[in-house]
Amino acid sequence: MSQQDNSRQDDLVRLSAAEMADKIRNKQVSSRELVEAELKVIESAEPSIQxxxxxxxxxxxxxxxxxDKKHASGDTEGLPELAGVPIAIKDMIVTKGIxxxxxxxxxxGWVPPYDATVITKIKAAGMPILGKTNLDEFAQGSSTEHSAYTTTHxxxxTERVPGGSGGGSASAVASFEAPVALGTDTGGSIRQPGALTGTVGVKPTYGGVSRFGAIAMASSLDQIGPVSRTVLDAALLHELIGGYDEHDSTSIPKPLPSIVKAAREGQKMDLKGVKVGLIKEISGEGFQPGVQARFDEALKALQNMGAEVVEVSCPHLSYALGAYYIxxxxxxxxxxxxxDGMRYGLRVMPPTGTDQTAANMMAATREAGFGDEVKRRIILGTYALSAGYYxxxxxxAQKVRTLIIRDYENAFKQCDVLVSPTSPSTAFKFGEKMDDPLTMYLEDVATIPANLAGVPAMSIPAxxxxxxxxxxxQFFAPQMRDDLMYKPAAALEAALDQARGGPMLQSLKTPWLESLAK
Incomplete structure (x- = not known):
């Protein structure tokens, strides 16, 4: 491949998903060219990023x-804006044949016989699936160090974690291996990796995006959402995957608000009339000084664009971490x-000399198949549900959850959106918190409340x-008003990009891309 071709591929993968889509519509690039360019980056980056x-x-x-064949024939009426743009999928979401x-x-080795609803929508949109991304086993972790297969960097x-559990999707997008990705967020697994990798991560309203085909971790908390490099890209993907699904009993039978319209409106950087609530309980003490400093600067930028900032109290958020971990x-x-080894997946028979019973086979299978963190949480949960302790x-814990929901309802009576830092610290080094699960759990202290309350939340680079x-x-909005957080998020992104002279990821050193461009 010529140096000119390599340079073109480098330029392509650095585009936002919206820019890629625009070039596809104008026939300046094909979907195949984009996929080939991303696969080149993946081949170069994966030894370092994984x-x-x-x-x-x-x-x-x-x-x-x-x-591309459909596009060439002109048969693209009704396709969403991201049609033809490649995407990566967190390996918590089932994909037929993969x-x-x-x-x-x-x-x-398990190959699902069906697609998750979001994957059906992705395929119908003509978005090629680049692959399945790494995560903490069964999405249980805050660093992607608990995967049974590899550690994402x-x-x-590359000596630090990308956050978790969705570190694979976040790192793939941040390293230009994919323009957008899907993740799942149970206690911050999209937003916390977003904060640590400089990407945009969104947890939609619980029930706003179908969970059918998302492997269940905690069913009342899990939510599929977009991972991207820009707020507009997140909005485009959010609108594509969102909406009611009869296959999901928790799906909300209401149309999505105008998310993309709100994001584009925010790019005008006019926030007059928007009231922003600073959550007193999620900032200050316990947050790394540099994290708090960037948050305060971003808050000032919102005010400079006309937003009114008021302090609000959600007094029961101090109990959120404890309630969540029950x-x-x-x-x-x-x-x-x-x-259990009976129906699908791994089956390990008991060792020779042991009774070859179903119970012993289940015990041997679960001992070999589950990692330490998964076992720890199963034991904790079984104890909490046991007779005498339920x-x-x-x-x-469920009563505390109700109080947290009421805290958010009261706060949203005073303002349009709520804000906080996303994570109390920046990315930490591998192994730094592995021996202290409680310290690791604290990484999600700012993200967990949104999952308990079912409200939408978004993290953008500050x-x-x-x-x-x-x-x-981090932005929070009322249930089913996801659009309200997209406008100030897009405005803040535009203001910060303008102040620094471009997107933050432009300053990321990418030796895997530089080697391709030569």
Whole structure:
């Protein structure tokens, strides 16, 4: 390949998804060219980043060719704006014909016979699937160090974690291996990696995007959402995958608000009339100084664009972490009971000399198939649900959850959106918190409340901390008013990009891209 061709591929992968889509519509580039360019980056970057568990090269190229044929014939009426743009999928979302493992040995080799609803929509839009991204096993972790297969690295510093559980999707997007990705967010698994990698991560309203085909971790908390490099790209993907689904009993039978319109409106950087609530309980003490500094600067930028900032109190958020780590493991204990070696996935027979019973086979299978963190949460949840402790632990946690929901309802009576830092610290080094689960759990202290309350939340890059690593700024909106957070988020993104002279990811050193451009 000539140097000119390499340079063109480098230019293509640095485009936003919206820019790629525009070039496709104007026939300046084909879907196949974009897929080939991304596959080149993946080939170059993966030894350093390890964002993918499975790369679906042949499938992606075939999907791109099918779209290009349809596009050439003019048969594209009704297709969404991102049609033809490639995408990466977190391996927590089932994909027909492509191995889906949830990063667990217990599902190694499992190829689903059906697609998740969001995947059906992605395929109908003609978006080629580049592959399945790495995660903490069954989405249980805050660093992507608990995968059974590999450890994903942060593109900003490959000796540091990308956050979790969706570190694979976040790192793939940040390192230009994919323009957009899908993730799942149970306690911050899209937003926290977004903060640590300098990407945009969105947790939609619970029930606003179908969970059918998302492997269950904690069913009342899980939510599929977009990962991107810009707020507009997140909005475009959010609108594509959102909406009511009869296959999901928790899906809300209401139309989505005008998310893309709100994001484009925000790009005008006019926030007059927007009231922003600063959550007193999620800032200040316990947050890294550089994180708090970038947050304060971003808050000032919102005010400079005309937003009114008021302080609000959500007094029960201080109990959110405790309530979450009772509710979530309880649901994990229930959901993961199905992985027993009887129906699908891994089966390990008891050792010779042991009774060859179903119970012993289940015990041997779960011992070999589950990692330490998954076992820890199953044990915690089983204890919380046990006779004599159910009311004292699980029941009490659900009462706290109700109080948190009311806190948000009261706060939104005073303002349009709420804000906080996304994560208390920047990306930490591998192994730094592995021996102390409680310290690791604290990484989600600012993201967990949104999952408990079911409200939408979004993290966008707020700049680089004093250590040169990304910081996230988080928006919250009322249920089914996801559009309200897209306008100020897009405005803040535009203002910060204008102040620094371009998107933050432009300053990321990418030796894997530079080697391709030569």
């Amino acid at each position: 964002a993918f568990l499975h790369i679906s090269k042949d499938e992606a190229l075939a999907q791109a060719d099918a779209f 191995e889906t493992t949830a990063a667990s040995k217990i599902l190694e 942060n593109p900003w510093d 509710i979530m493991p309880s649901e994990v204990s229930s959901n993961l009971a199905r992985y 009311d004292a632990w699980y029941g009490s 700049g680089l901390s004093d250590d040169g690593l990304p910081v996230g700024f």
